[in-house]
Amino acid sequence: DAGVTQSPTHLIKTRGQQVTLRCSPKSGHDTVSWYQQALGQGPQFIFQYYEEEERQRGNFPDRFSGHQFPNYSSELNVNALLLGDSALYLCASSLALGTAYNEQFFGPGTRLTVL
Amino acid sequence: DQQVKQNSPSLSVQEGRISILNCDYTNSMFDYFLWYKKYPAEGPTFLISISSIKDKNEDGRFTVFLNKSAKHLSLHIVPSQPGDSAVYFCAASLGSNSGYALNFGKGTSLLVTP
Numbered sequence: 001d002a003g004v005t006q007s008p009t010h011l012i013k014t015r016g017q018q019v020t021l022r023c024s025p026k027s028g029h030d031t032v033s034w035y036q037q038a039l040g041q042g043p044q045f046i047f048q049y050y051e052e053e054e055r056q057r058g059n060f061p062d063r064f065s066g067h068q069f070p071n072y073s074s075e076l077n078v079n080a081l082l083l084g085d086s087a088l089y090l091c092a093s094s095l096a097l098g099t100a101y102n103e104q105f106f107g108p109g110t111r112l113t114v115l
Numbered sequence: 116d117q118q119v120k121q122n123s124p125s126l127s128v129q130e131g132r133i134s135i136l137n138c139d140y141t142n143s144m145f146d147y148f149l150w151y152k153k154y155p156a157e158g159p160t161f162l163i164s165i166s167s168i169k170d171k172n173e174d175g176r177f178t179v180f181l182n183k184s185a186k187h188l189s190l191h192i193v194p195s196q197p198g199d200s201a202v203y204f205c206a207a208s209l210g211s212n213s214g215y216a217l218n219f220g221k222g223t224s225l226l227v228t229p
Contacts, residue, residue: 004158031213031214033216033217035217035219040221041221042119042121042204042206042219042220042221042222043159043204043217043219044219045216045217045218048214048216050214055214056214056216058216090158090159092158092217094213095213096212096213096214103149103161103164103213104161104213104217105161106151106158106159106160107158108156108157108158109158
């Protein structure tokens with residue numbers, strides 16, 4: 001049973017560019033959340049997708065956008081990259097209904113470096 | 116504004132002893148609390164959780180204690196093993212189902228020495 005997978009593993013971009021990160025949820029999961037983990041910090045919630053719609057959003061600018069596909073996989077897009085966007089981007093999947101507790105399964109992350 | 120705080124960036128414990136990791140939170144609306152463990156180059160993995168209606172939850176060597184009045188929780192690992200060496204994140208959410216975002220602390224790096 002494959003867990004959460006993310007691609008690419010590492011990415012280097014320059015300021016002003018745009019980037020797309022991809023996530024495939026754990027088999028059977030239908031909800032995908034994205035988190036940003038800056039160096040020395042804990043993960044910060046960006047947004048969550050369920051039924052192909054953004055269900056809730058953290059305190060991130062509109063430069064951060066996402067998408068969920070019918071197969072539940074998801075993309076995170078960041079436009080007009082800033083140096084401060086350099087971070088580990090984590091995708092987490094979960095099952096929206098029937099879960100007794102809020103366990104989200106995380107992927108290994110994509111390390112984004114903005115130069 | 117950091118709503119979940121882990122004030123100890125690191126902790127070193129001898130193998131066989133107890134490890135105690137602490138976490139404080141400021142939002143009294145948090146209803147569910149979790150601990151995640153993270154190894155380098157891997158995503159965080161769920162360890163143990165506790166609902167706000169309980170004050171203790173135990174799973175093998177891991178026990179989480181919740182003190183709602185103090186807005187404080189702690190993770191006890193007994194006995195500690197070298198394989199427990201990792202970064203531990205405390206997280207809190209407004210509800211117990213997966214529709215709620217997780218609010219994480221900055222993490223505590225635990226080193227268990229032989």
